[in-house]
Amino acid sequence: MNGECYFCHGIVSAPEEGHIWLREHDSHEVYMHEQCASGHNVIEGGQNPAGELLITCPECGEVETV
Ligand SMILES: [Zn+2]
Numbered sequence: 001m002n003g004e005c006y007f008c009h010g011i012v013s014a015p016e017e018g019h020i021w022l023r024e025h026d027s028h029e030v031y032m033h034e035q036c037a038s039g040h041n042v043i044e045g046g047q048n049p050a051g052e053l054l055i056t057c058p059e060c061g062e063v064e065t066v
């Protein structure tokens with residue numbers, strides 16, 4: 001799946017490394033680069049024990065694991 005980065009509007013092609021896609025998230029989907037996400041402080045304290053990233057959705061503020 002391809003989309004536009006929420007922050008820089010560049011192409012995000014999930015599931016490529018460093019590309020984040022919040023899918024099936026309520027009624028919206030959000031694409032972002034991991035680099036852009038960390039620059040905007042939406043990545044919560046690194047990874048959880050399963051090795052997933054915790055991302056605060058910039059659209060609705062919910063925390064998602066990806
Ligand atoms: Zn970006």
Ligand SMILES: [Zn+2]
Nearest residue numbers: 025057059060
């Ligand atoms: Zn959301």
